[in-house]
Amino acid sequence: MDPEGLALLLPPATLASLADSWLREDCPGFNYAAWATGAAPAQAALWAKSPGVLAGRPFFDAIFAQVNCQVSWLLPEGAELVPVAKVAEVRGPAHGLLLGERPALNALARCSGVASQAARAVAAARGAGWAGQVAGTRKTTPGFRLAEKYGLLVGGAASHHYDLGGLVMVKDNHVVAAGGVGKAVRRAQQVANFTLKVEVECSSLQEALEAAEAGADLVLLDNFRPEELHPTARALKARFPRVGVEASGGVTLSNLPQFCGPHVDVISLGMLTQAAPALDFSLKLFAEGTTPVPHARRS
Structure with missing residues (x-):
């Protein structure tokens, strides 16, 4: 079974509804941090920080689509991850990118953890x-x-x-x-x-x-x-x-x-x-024209 084709099983309306519910759970009221970041264009790199199987790209995409951001994937669904691998880049307004960050990482980490456990x-x-x-x-x-x-x-x-x-x-x-x-x-x-x-x-x-x-x-x-x-x-x-x-x-x-x-x-x-452990991912903003680098793991 081709993991890339599995996205066809996920109805777009269902994906959009799930993404909306996850975003509402994380921010049901005022987003105070958005005032600090503003709406200027921004870009971020997605890094895999633990080994496993990449899974959940459609959920990640659906969340960022809700906040007017675009995702460019560098690895296919089902890819074997090694630390520290650059997995994708996300571009959009800064406040939207940071609003979608945590729900998107949660979905990707959980889905990838299950896929990794299943593969084992x-x-x-x-x-x-x-x-x-x-x-x-x-x-x-x-x-x-x-x-x-x-x-x-x-x-x-x-x-x-x-x-x-x-x-x-x-x-x-x-x-x-x-x-x-x-x-x-x-x-x-x-x-x-x-x-x-x-x-x-x-x-x-x-x-x-x-x-x-x-x-x-x-x-x-x-x-x-x-x-x-x-x-x-x-x-x-x-x-x-x-x-x-x-x-x-x-x-x-x-x-x-x-x-x-x-x-x-x-x-x-x-x-x-x-009991599947979530995989570790991070999303780090980088300045236009610079080379993104992974964030050091906290001790």
Whole structure:
């Protein structure tokens, strides 16, 4: 998948709305610092100060478009970053450039952090010789879900379902509320049409078989140790080969290869979004006609 083309997935109106909300969050009232900077033309260089995968260019662009600034990128989406790399230049009125600075850096840092974490997870899976899908979850930061789900894709992982309308996800609490696995699946199928799959979270082989028997499309084997996961997945596939098997819970970058196996189709990790460290970027103004230099890291 070409990371450059992934921007086509992001509707311009949605990007503009997100950018507007982030800018309003940072400056809901007077922008007092704008009086100090004025509206004279200015330019700034964007520097990457930590290694990782560049992701989030469309969000960065959308924020600066809101404040009448233009971004010129020097590196493509999905590029491997090394400190200290010049990534882009931004030009526009000084007050607008500085108004967009923090929201734009926040979005880029968060999105790039998720992409970097996803790329490491995919590399671990492929290094184990496994061809299944590494996926994220809905464990995302409020207000940043689109950016984080997009970061997963740039990093080579699957985004999983975007929201509750993208998959009928029957979890353990749904099973308890419905009165059992079979009842939960059958009730879900009453409203799920041909465009929606039904996935059921299961804690045992018995539950997995019951879910498959009731018509589940996917079975999530949750919090299984690797030595339990693989025989359970094998037994389930032996009886229901069409059913997809997802493994989740307790998976980390270090132990991910242990969850890879021929009967597991998807491995999902909440930590790809929930625990991904943000990458470090800085945006520094420079005078026209001078060569921009990276700002020294504070001790």
